[in-house]
Amino acid sequence: MIHALDEAAERLGLHIGQPLANARAMCPDLKVFDADVVADAKTLSDIADWCDRFTPLVALDPPHGLFLDITGCAHLFGGEAALLQTLVRALARQGFAVGAAIAGTSVCARTLTRQTPGVIVADGGEAAAIDRFPVSALGADETITTGLRRAGLKTIGDVASRNPSEITARFGARFSTLLAHALGQGDAPINPRKPLPDYIVEKRFAEPIATDTMIAMTLSRLADTLIASMEKQGKGARRLEAAFFRTDGVVRAIMVETGRPVTRSAVIDRLFRERLDALADPLDPGFGFDMVRLSASRTEIVVQEQRDLDAHVHDNDELAALIDRIAARIGGKRVVVHLPQDTHIPEQAVLAAPAQHHLAVAMQAEWPARAESEPPLRPLRLFDKPEPVTVPFATVPDGPPHQFTWRRAKHAVVRVEGPERIAMEWWRQDGKQLTRDYFRIEDAEGLRFWIFRDGLYEGEVFDADGKPAPPNWYVHGLFA
Amino acid sequence: MSGARMSALATLRSQIERIETAEVGHHHDRVALGHSEVDHALKGGLARAAIHEVFCEGRQGAVATGFVTGLAGRVTTQRPLLWVRQDFSELEAGALSMSGLAELGLDPRRVVMVRAADVESALRTSADALACDALGAVVLELWGETRQFDLVASRKLTLAAQSSGVTGLLLRMAAQPLPSTAETRWMLRAAHSPPGSASMPAAPWSAWGAPRFDVELLRNRHGPCGRWIMEWKCDECQFSEPSAYPQPVAAAPAHRPDPAVLQQRRAG
Incomplete structure (x- = not known):
């Protein structure tokens, strides 16, 4: 095929x-x-990235179309005709076969692109521009196109000349809407790939830049401009994106998130420096970047706090800034704060959440109070996955082990406290989980373990024949 | 010796003097641990604005973690604690559990955890964090011997700590002590829970008490070294001398003194 x-x-x-x-x-x-459908889709999305240089509103029209909303952008490139020419030439130079057209509505522009690429239709001229094209150019379903042809309606003009209600009755409302849009009566909004950032600043270069110092300088200048325009509306940036447009069409976007709205360009500068420094695959300028764009895709209104009198506020700000810097370097998910969870299953009792977003919540969290004058009942170090241990025998069926082997080392049990029985939450899990009996154990060396038996003795664990089997033992944590 | 050279030497000397006194200035800030002999050896307590190293063997990881947690709890009671750990140490020794931290009497709300993928990013993060004066303490947890943590890296951390006043605690599990610029260096081993006394025999199933550490002070820049048993009091959030009894014991009847208690009094 x-x-x-x-x-x-x-x-x-x-x-x-x-x-x-x-x-x-x-x-x-x-x-x-x-x-290779996947590679085709990837290429199309790469081209869409490249098209970001013309307008932030780029939508995919699979399998091989793109919509660009150039409202208010054309004059930056010397008018619609010049923009169209620049775009088509640049893409053709990269080896793509490309057709493009400009019209008041997206459907009309797509129809034109299929039939007479390179055309620019002024507002109001849509119907006249496309009425001589075959109905297949509309891009409707195959059945509708065939149906129209059978009805003797060969061109778009033929269809348009019929009463719209007849068309709707015969071919459905979706087609008649499509037709109306193609004819310039109303327009469906395109579905841009990325949400429109709140603030955008960009710098184009006649001569591509490639050195690190130039890139850093450009970024800090852009940051100044961005901050200046945000400041007028009392906003600060929570998420920033720097996009580097390479001369050969590759676009690299780098994102930085912050826990608090940023209002100083020096901070933006530093965050990006940390991020660029720590990139696993460094920014490759190739033959140079001909455009750099800095956008604030999420902003927040800045609440001015009284700083000088309250040292606490200063400390919290400093901490948030430090977390932002570390997150920019090693990733936001790697800096976490802890939130207590309402469960008694030990491994689920604490949730680690990104510190950038949950710092304030975590600072106010309510932790269960510890029992006074009791030794620690929970281990200081907890294994993510309990580690199996071999227990040769337990004197009492339900009792603790006398010795066990963990990580190929034998430990003789000297002291024991327990069991603390923790039953699983039967109302949550799909599969049945076993009841655990936890023991605090001290061995001959003084090391302290948190060991549990997975399953009740002769009650929950069965072998293949349905007979009760000895339950398994695990080390779940280590006490100080 | 010519006059010019003399004056140059004098300037250098005065510079060195100034640098040294500046360093000493910070060292006045010490926090008592609660164990009198240790505090005496440390000249009053653990120095803030410095680096302290805690070493242990691989299987003693939790013990050393407990000790470091205790030090951090002593150093700061209000300010946030940044705990930087390497991914690998979590696999080997288990993750630091906030429930366990709370059981030791510390506040999990103040802990910010950094999960660094490797030693290099962990070192870089901690150097950055030590320079941030909003923090109370920074803990850097590393597993095994590392080439990256050399004298230069150690000096970097020390300088950052001195300039900001933040205390740096290094938890080195499964590693051998090497020369560094640390203020103190400790070797941690597990200590047994206290045996029962004559009045309360050490039955194998008896309850046992607070975390205990067999602590060896290997290096102390401003005092003697030594080895002690220290106990962590979860309720008071401080260290103490080891208690002989794991559980509070009922007072001995006044008319018929307990021979064991008498013996101990004589010995003490």
Whole structure:
């Protein structure tokens, strides 16, 4: 089956969907490559990235189309015609076969692109521009297109000349909306890939830049501008994105998040320096970047706090700034604070949450109070996954072990306290989990373990024949 | 010796003097641990604005963690504690449990944990954190011998701690002590719970008490070294001398003194 073809093949009369054997019969020396839908989608999204330089509103139109909303952007590139030319030439230079058109509505522009690429239609001229094209150019379902052709409506103009209610009754409301949009009556909003950032500043270079110092300088200047425009509205940035547009079309975007709104350009500067420093695959300038864009994709209103009198506020600010810096360097998920959870299962009792977002909550969290004048009942170090130990025998069936082997070392039990029975939450889990009996144990060396028996003796664990089997033992934690 | 050279020497000397006194200035800030002999050896307590190293064998990881937690609890009671750990140490010794931390009498709300992937980023993060004066203490937890933590890295941490006043605690599990610029260096081993007395025999199933540490002070820049048994009092949040009894014992009847108690009084 032919999935896609180039112009030369099209001229030979081949078409998409044709069986490969037929195509080979028509053209014996046909060059064939396997279709790779995933790679195609990736390429399309890369091109969309590159198109970000023209407008922040870029939408995908799979399998091989892109919508660019250039409202208010065209004048930056010398008008619509110049923009269209720049875009088509740049993409053609990168080796893509490209057709583009500009119109008041996205559907109309798509129809034009399929039929007469390079056309610019002024507002109001949509109907006139497309009425001579075949109905297939609208991009409706195959059944609708065939149905229209059977009804004798060959061109878009034919269909448009009918009463809209007839079309809706015969082909459905979706098609009539599509038609209306193509004719310039109303427009469906495109679905941009990225949400529009709140603030954008960018710098273009006639001569591409490549050195680290130039990149750093550009970023800090952009940060100044960004801060200045945010300051006017009393905003601070919570998420910042720097996009580096390489001359050969590759776009690299780097994101930095902060726990508190940033209002100083020096902070932005430092965060990006940390981030760029720590990148696993460093920024590769190639032949240089011809554009750098800094955008604040999430902003917040800044609440001014009285700083000088309250040292506590200062400390919290400092801590938040430190967390932001560390997070920029090693990733936000690697800096965590802890929130107590309402459960008695030891491994789920504490939730580690990113410190950037949960610092304030964690500082106010209510932890269960410890029992006064009791030794610690929970271990200081807890294994994520309990580690199995071998217990040769237990004197009392339900009792603690006398000795056990953990990590190939034997430990003789000297002191024991327990059991503390922890039953699993039967109302939550899908599968049945076993009841655990925990023992605090001290061995001959003075090391202290938190050991549990998984399952009640002769009550919960069974072997293949359905007979009671001895339960397994695990080390779950270590006491100080 | 010419006059110019003399004056140059004098300037250098005065500079050195100034640097030294500046360092000493910080060292006045000490916090008592609660164990009188240890505090005496430390000239009043653990120095703030300095680096302290705690070493242990691999299997004693939890013991050393407990000791470091205790030191951190003594150093700061209000300010946040940044705990930087390497991914690998969590696999080997288990993750630091906040429930366990709370059981030791510390406040888990003040702990911010950094999960560094490797030693290098852990070192860098802690150097950065030590320079932030909003923190009370920074704990750096490393597992095994590392090439990256050399004298230069150690000096960097010390300088950062001195300039900000934050205390740095290094938890080195499964590592051998090496020269460094640390103020103190400790070797930790597990200590038994106290045996029962004559009036309360050490039955194998008897209850046992607070965390105990067999602490060896290997290096002390401003005092003698030594080895002690220290106990951590969870309720008071401080160290103390080892208690002989794991549980509070009922007072001996006044008319018929307990021979064991008498013996002990004589010995003490």
